[in-house]
Each structure stands twice: as C-alpha cells, then as structure tokens.
Amino acid sequence: MTTEHLAAAGHPRPQLIRDPNWNDLSGPWGFAYDDTDIGRSERWQHSADPFDRTITVPYPPESKLSGINDTGFHPVVWYRREISTALPVGGRRLLLHFGAVDYHATVWVNGQLVGEHEGGHVGFSLDITDALNTSGTQVITVRAEDRPQDSAQPRGKQDWEAEPHVIWYHRTTGIWQPVWLEEVPALRIETLHWTPDLPACRVRCEIKLNDWPSAPHRLEVELRLGTEILASQSARITGRELHLDIAVPALRHGQDLERLLWSPENPHLVDAAVRLNDSEDAPVDHISSYLGLRSIGTRDGRFLLNTKPYFLSFALEQGYWPQSHLAAPAADLRREVELAKELGLNGIRIHQKIEDPRFLYWCDRLGLLVWEEMPSVYEYGTTAVHRVVAEWTAAIERDRSHPSIMAWVPINESWGVPNLAERAEQRHFATGLYHLTKGLDPSRPAISNDGWEITAGDFWGIHDYHQNPDVLRRRYEHDALRRGDLRELWPNLKRLLLDDPQYTGQPVMLTEFGGATFVPAEGENWFGYGTVTSEDEYAEMLSGLIEACVDSGLAGYCFTQLTDTEQETNGLLTEERRPKLPMERMRAILRRSSHVTGH
Missing domain, CATH: 3.20.20.80 (Glycosidases)
Structure with a gap:
C-alpha cells in the first residue's frame, strides 16, 4: 500500500483526509438510560452523577462488545466523555465528528448546546470551538433518542418487538460509528466529490468550501497512479463551490486502459492531492483523497462496467x-x-x-x-x-x-x-x-x-x-x-x-x-x-x-x-x-x- 492508502485504511472519512493523526474518541464513555425522559429537564449535561455505567463506543448498548449488552426497550440514552484538548490557535477551529448516531442526537460541550442531528445512518459534524474551556479539560455529552415504535423512522431491519422475529434483528441504539476530533483551518474544503468521465478522458472534481472566501483563492489538484502523475491542474475559486474538469491524457490511449481502470478484478485507485491556497498563494488547506477511473451503465439487457x-x-x-x-x-x-x-x-x-x-x-x-x-x-x-x-x-x-x-x-x-x-x-x-x-x-x-x-x-x-x-x-x-x-x-x-x-x-x-x-x-x-x-x-x-x-x-x-x-x-x-x-x-x-x- 502507498502511504496515502495506509492512512485511508483506518480513517473514518477515507476520501477526505486532512491529517492522518486524527483524534479517535472511541473507547470508554459514561453511559445512562433515561427511560422516563427526564434528562433534559434535570440538565444531565451539567452533571456526571447520572452516568452510572460505562459503555465502549462505538458499539451500541444492545451489543456484547459495548459492555452493556441490554436488548430491552430503552428509547433515550445518554453518553458522557471527558477529554483533554487545548484551544486551537491562529483562528483554527475544532470539529467533533460522529459517524452515525441512531436516531436523534443532541450534543453539548461543557454544558453548552453545540448542535442536533436527525438520522441514524449517516454522520454529522459540529464546530465546538466556541464551547471549549481554556483549562484544556472538556466534557462532551450526547443524548440519543431512538424509539422502537416510531414506524416513520428509517430503521431498516431493526426490530420493533422485544425479541428478533422472522427477518428482523436486535436494535442498534445511539452511537454506532466512530467519534473523532479534527482541528481544521477557518476556511476549508468541506466536501469533495469525484466523477470520472471516461469517454471525455477527464475527471470532474467538485469542491465546496465551508464559507465564502473574502478574496479569490486558488485550488490545485494532482492525480497520481503510483508515482506517475496523471494530471495536475489549478483553478481560481471565488465562491463556496467549484466544479473543475480535469483532463487525464492517459485515458486517450485506448490500448493502455487496463492499468488505469478500476474493476473488481483490477481495483486500481488513483491518489488525489487537493490544495487550497489564499490570494497570496500561501497554503490554507490540504486534502488527501482517492478515486477510481471506471464507468457504470446498462445497455441491451446487460450491466456495463467500463x-x-x-x-x-x-x-x-x-x-x-x-x-x-x-x-x-x-x-x-x-x-x-x-x-x-x-x-x-x-x-x-x-x-x-x-x-x-x-x-x-x-x-x-x-x-x-x-x-x-x-x-x-x-x-x-x-x-x-x-x-x-x-x-x-x-x-x-x-x-x-x-x-x-x-x-x-x-x-x-x-x-x-x-x-x-x-x-x-x-x-x-x-x-x-x-x-x-x-x-x-x-x-x-x-x-x-x-x-x-x-x-x-x-x-x-x-x-x-x-x-x-x-x-x-x-x-x-x-x-x-x-x-x-x-x-x-x-x-x-x-x-x-x-x-x-x-x-x-x-x-x-x-x-x-x-x-x-x-x-x-x-x-x-x-x-x-x-x-x-x-x-x-x-x-x-x-x-x-x-x-x-x-x-x-x-x-x-x-x-x-x-x-x-x-x-x-x-x-x-x-x-x-x-x-x-x-x-x-x-x-x-x-x-x-x-x-x-x-x-
């Protein structure tokens, strides 16, 4: 594996890596059931007392690996974790990422509400910088609500009955994917997408920043297959979004495509480096990513790959x-x-x-x-x-x-x-x-x-x-x-x-x-x-x-x-x-x- 692939293999967001040394918050957290839903009125986000159990995140409390192993009905659960982290300097920000929390999550840092999210299968991120203590000790509190009888909630095959029946299985409540911290620049690349266009011998790169830049910035993109540079291109970005079509000349050689194209038999991946520079060409943000050059389609009753x-x-x-x-x-x-x-x-x-x-x-x-x-x-x-x-x-x-x-x-x-x-x-x-x-x-x-x-x-x-x-x-x-x-x-x-x-x-x-x-x-x-x-x-x-x-x-x-x-x-x-x-x-x-x- 290349260095980039080694970093991506364990990263919770493998196609948008800013720093391979991300801060993983998996492990023991304080945990409490709130079956009568009194936690908000009693302000559990301000006290360690209700958290009478320990859970291993990111495993759901219904599972054995969580250390809780209770498959009963518990529609509201709470988590608490103390961490040590200094305040970012130089205008940088600290993001708290959740891979997935089933189903409705409310998050506090040091007792201050920093955000909510509904949806149990896709993650979310919160900027917690303004809620941090200058002492360096921070308390993260999470309330997760996941009601088994809510039949309008996307739940997949999680059972609404007490025990698994027919084709449904045990519920997954609360945090069930990684929780992690990431220090980021104030202006940064928020989302990054790749769409290969093989007939046109190009790749579309879609960038979205977290905010509008105060002055034009420059985006640089480099695509590599191993040590071979396939493409290098830059563009001026003046708003939050940029769609950049990147020519890949190697795709024009019709007899030399197998070494480039992704398939289950030959899963070639192209490494991508994306850099954001300010108006004076000073570095602002740097992303490592990857993509696969392939096409998917249908014709004449068949699926088509490449x-x-x-x-x-x-x-x-x-x-x-x-x-x-x-x-x-x-x-x-x-x-x-x-x-x-x-x-x-x-x-x-x-x-x-x-x-x-x-x-x-x-x-x-x-x-x-x-x-x-x-x-x-x-x-x-x-x-x-x-x-x-x-x-x-x-x-x-x-x-x-x-x-x-x-x-x-x-x-x-x-x-x-x-x-x-x-x-x-x-x-x-x-x-x-x-x-x-x-x-x-x-x-x-x-x-x-x-x-x-x-x-x-x-x-x-x-x-x-x-x-x-x-x-x-x-x-x-x-x-x-x-x-x-x-x-x-x-x-x-x-x-x-x-x-x-x-x-x-x-x-x-x-x-x-x-x-x-x-x-x-x-x-x-x-x-x-x-x-x-x-x-x-x-x-x-x-x-x-x-x-x-x-x-x-x-x-x-x-x-x-x-x-x-x-x-x-x-x-x-x-x-x-x-x-x-x-x-x-x-x-x-x-x-x-x-x-x-x-x-």
Missing part, C-alpha cells in the same frame, strides 16, 4: 455481527470484503443499511461492487417522506465518489409504501425518489423500488425464492426477458411493474433468491425459504440455483445471503463467518458465473 457487459455475482449483505450488531469491529470491515472475494463474488447488495465509509474503502481498495440501499420506514406519511428524503440525500452526497458503488436503491419490496399499487401519492413518492437519486448522481443505475411494484428504474430487480432451479430457468429464459414479458412470471404475487414502465432494454436481475437453511434443531428459532439436510444437498441446491441464473437471460444474481443474521439462518457463511461448505467447493459453484461476464 463499457463492457458484466455479469453480477452478488450476495445480500446485512452488515450485522453477533457481538456488535450493525457496528463492526474495524478489522472485520476488511475481513467481510475479503470473504466475499474468497467466495468468488464480484459484489454485494448492502441491505437495509448505509454502510460505514471504512467498509466502502475496503470495497474500493480490494475490488467489490456495492449496491447501496436506504433503510426503510414502515409507515407512509409526510414525516416519513421528509426523513427518507433528507437521509437518502445525505447518503448519496457522502458516498457517490466511491468507485465500488454501482447502484442506488431507495426502497426495498414496497417497505414504507405498503399500498403502492392503490395509492397515487405513494407511487409518486417512489418515482420521485428515483428521479431525486438520478438528479443527485446520474452516473449510476437506480431503481425506485427493488423486488416488485417497480415504478421507474434503469434495471428491474426481482425477488423470487422458488427453490426449484428448473422453474427459475423457465421463468427467466432469454426470449421472455428480451420481450419484457415479465408480468406473466408473477401470477400469484405482487405485480412487478406499476404505471406500465416501458421495456427499453433494462437489465433484469434476481436481486434476492435462494435463502435455504439447514434443517434446524427441534425448537430452534429460525427463518429461511427452504431447508436442506446435508452439505451435499446444500451444494446441489446452491449449484442448481446459480446455474439456472447463469443459463437464463438474467444480467446477474444476488443470493440471499452472505451470512446468517440472528434467526435468519440462510447465509453462505454462519454468523461467525464460517463457510457452510468447504470454501473451495463453494467458490467453485459461485465462480460458475465468472465465465459469463460477456453473456
């Missing part, structure tokens, strides 16, 4: 660990990507979760395609609409520079829009989310509602858990897909298409299928879509289903699922990440699709 047909071999990824729930130990983020690669998969569909940016870094670095999906609400209404739109927008804006992300999915299986076929407003919402997504990022495919009741989409995702490979093969044979004759496939299930979207060559993919589990022990709580009794039967089931997908007119598959999750015991791997067949045997089955990339 303009070539590419068959998708995916598994559904819950992003859930038995000891820590949605919050993975840092080392496990890399290992999860490695396991998917070892199985022979070229991608994963993150299900009902916005993943940690550190996980996306390893997908970028090691080469694994990702579908990003919005965690669902369960009740439609104006509150749900506002919440979903706000958090989905934030997720796309945060993650759209990751080369591994190839598709956006704002709704799954009509969750949150249960009357989609009957209610026009729900159809408008689903279709509106598709158009919002494409408005924010037109460079990737998106779908309004994955699984069925599709109102708009660049591809059509179908969930079909039939366990007979011959039935699947007949349902998805080439001619029917090419005609777009998909209504006939679902005579007893929900309609696949709504508002009669026209078939114009969209890829059709089984985005959920399979899902068989070993016959459980008597009395065991389990969930699956079928059962097998032995390793040989499991291998026969898996091989038959994969071959049916490969032999069909489908553009790819997503097997349910990568790992077991609580009682949902239908993973390729157990909860402890052990394969249910010898790894080489399972890999040989799943790699069957690697030979049909151009199919």
Whole structure:
C-alpha cells in the first residue's frame, strides 16, 4: 500500500483526509438510560452523577462488545466523555465528528448546546470551538433518542418487538460509528466529490468550501497512479463551490486502459492531492483523497462496467455481527470484503443499511461492487417522506465518489409504501425518489423500488425464492426477458411493474433468491425459504440455483445471503463467518458465473 492508502485504511472519512493523526474518541464513555425522559429537564449535561455505567463506543448498548449488552426497550440514552484538548490557535477551529448516531442526537460541550442531528445512518459534524474551556479539560455529552415504535423512522431491519422475529434483528441504539476530533483551518474544503468521465478522458472534481472566501483563492489538484502523475491542474475559486474538469491524457490511449481502470478484478485507485491556497498563494488547506477511473451503465439487457457487459455475482449483505450488531469491529470491515472475494463474488447488495465509509474503502481498495440501499420506514406519511428524503440525500452526497458503488436503491419490496399499487401519492413518492437519486448522481443505475411494484428504474430487480432451479430457468429464459414479458412470471404475487414502465432494454436481475437453511434443531428459532439436510444437498441446491441464473437471460444474481443474521439462518457463511461448505467447493459453484461476464 502507498502511504496515502495506509492512512485511508483506518480513517473514518477515507476520501477526505486532512491529517492522518486524527483524534479517535472511541473507547470508554459514561453511559445512562433515561427511560422516563427526564434528562433534559434535570440538565444531565451539567452533571456526571447520572452516568452510572460505562459503555465502549462505538458499539451500541444492545451489543456484547459495548459492555452493556441490554436488548430491552430503552428509547433515550445518554453518553458522557471527558477529554483533554487545548484551544486551537491562529483562528483554527475544532470539529467533533460522529459517524452515525441512531436516531436523534443532541450534543453539548461543557454544558453548552453545540448542535442536533436527525438520522441514524449517516454522520454529522459540529464546530465546538466556541464551547471549549481554556483549562484544556472538556466534557462532551450526547443524548440519543431512538424509539422502537416510531414506524416513520428509517430503521431498516431493526426490530420493533422485544425479541428478533422472522427477518428482523436486535436494535442498534445511539452511537454506532466512530467519534473523532479534527482541528481544521477557518476556511476549508468541506466536501469533495469525484466523477470520472471516461469517454471525455477527464475527471470532474467538485469542491465546496465551508464559507465564502473574502478574496479569490486558488485550488490545485494532482492525480497520481503510483508515482506517475496523471494530471495536475489549478483553478481560481471565488465562491463556496467549484466544479473543475480535469483532463487525464492517459485515458486517450485506448490500448493502455487496463492499468488505469478500476474493476473488481483490477481495483486500481488513483491518489488525489487537493490544495487550497489564499490570494497570496500561501497554503490554507490540504486534502488527501482517492478515486477510481471506471464507468457504470446498462445497455441491451446487460450491466456495463467500463463499457463492457458484466455479469453480477452478488450476495445480500446485512452488515450485522453477533457481538456488535450493525457496528463492526474495524478489522472485520476488511475481513467481510475479503470473504466475499474468497467466495468468488464480484459484489454485494448492502441491505437495509448505509454502510460505514471504512467498509466502502475496503470495497474500493480490494475490488467489490456495492449496491447501496436506504433503510426503510414502515409507515407512509409526510414525516416519513421528509426523513427518507433528507437521509437518502445525505447518503448519496457522502458516498457517490466511491468507485465500488454501482447502484442506488431507495426502497426495498414496497417497505414504507405498503399500498403502492392503490395509492397515487405513494407511487409518486417512489418515482420521485428515483428521479431525486438520478438528479443527485446520474452516473449510476437506480431503481425506485427493488423486488416488485417497480415504478421507474434503469434495471428491474426481482425477488423470487422458488427453490426449484428448473422453474427459475423457465421463468427467466432469454426470449421472455428480451420481450419484457415479465408480468406473466408473477401470477400469484405482487405485480412487478406499476404505471406500465416501458421495456427499453433494462437489465433484469434476481436481486434476492435462494435463502435455504439447514434443517434446524427441534425448537430452534429460525427463518429461511427452504431447508436442506446435508452439505451435499446444500451444494446441489446452491449449484442448481446459480446455474439456472447463469443459463437464463438474467444480467446477474444476488443470493440471499452472505451470512446468517440472528434467526435468519440462510447465509453462505454462519454468523461467525464460517463457510457452510468447504470454501473451495463453494467458490467453485459461485465462480460458475465468472465465465459469463460477456453473456
């Protein structure tokens, strides 16, 4: 790894690194339950007395690694941490970053309110400089409200019942991603985005500053592949935002692209250095970043990667660990990507979760395609609409520079829009989310509602858990897909298409299928879509289903699922990440699709 990649590997914000020596606030914090919601009226932000427990951040209190391990209903929790930090000098500022706090966070520093944030899956940052004590000892207090019965809250697969049931699992309350401090210049680069444009042999760099500069500044961008400088460009910036198109001459050599382009097989990353200088050319801010040169598209019923047909071999990824729930130990983020690669998969569909940016870094670095999906609400209404739109927008804006992300999915299986076929407003919402997504990022495919009741989409995702490979093969044979004759496939299930979207060559993919589990022990709580009794039967089931997908007119598959999750015991791997067949045997089955990339 290069020095830049080593720094990015552990950084909570790997595509915008200002200083690799960031101040990690993970570890022990004071903790308190506030079941009667009296903390604000009793001003807990001013006292250490209520904090009678210790929690290990960033693990949620429901998990074992947190040290609390209480899965009961506790809708309001509080955190407290004393730190030592001096006041920034020379006009610099101190930012407090939260990777994710589920669901509504209120933050005080030294008893002074510094900000609030709603949304449990995407992070936020607060400038705490003006609340700091001159003594150097600072107290951070966080109140997190996460009500299990709030069905208009984006919660994904977190259960609203006391114990996990069917396909839902334990809740993740409060802080569940890194908390960290960063000292920054007063004027700084706030957001940074990369969009490659391979046909034009360029990369678009989008910069947003935290404030308007008082005088024109100069932005310098350098792109490197190893020691080779691919591009170096500068521009004058007079406002808060700048869109800079950077020519990459090396992309013009059509026979020399493989060493440049990102793919799961060759995940080349380009290092980027971005410098902001003032009107006298003195340095103001310096960012280390990275990007991948690649294109994603669709044509003639196929997904395209770097303009070539590419068959998708995916598994559904819950992003859930038995000891820590949605919050993975840092080392496990890399290992999860490695396991998917070892199985022979070229991608994963993150299900009902916005993943940690550190996980996306390893997908970028090691080469694994990702579908990003919005965690669902369960009740439609104006509150749900506002919440979903706000958090989905934030997720796309945060993650759209990751080369591994190839598709956006704002709704799954009509969750949150249960009357989609009957209610026009729900159809408008689903279709509106598709158009919002494409408005924010037109460079990737998106779908309004994955699984069925599709109102708009660049591809059509179908969930079909039939366990007979011959039935699947007949349902998805080439001619029917090419005609777009998909209504006939679902005579007893929900309609696949709504508002009669026209078939114009969209890829059709089984985005959920399979899902068989070993016959459980008597009395065991389990969930699956079928059962097998032995390793040989499991291998026969898996091989038959994969071959049916490969032999069909489908553009790819997503097997349910990568790992077991609580009682949902239908993973390729157990909860402890052990394969249910010898790894080489399972890999040989799943790699069957690697030979049909151009199919």
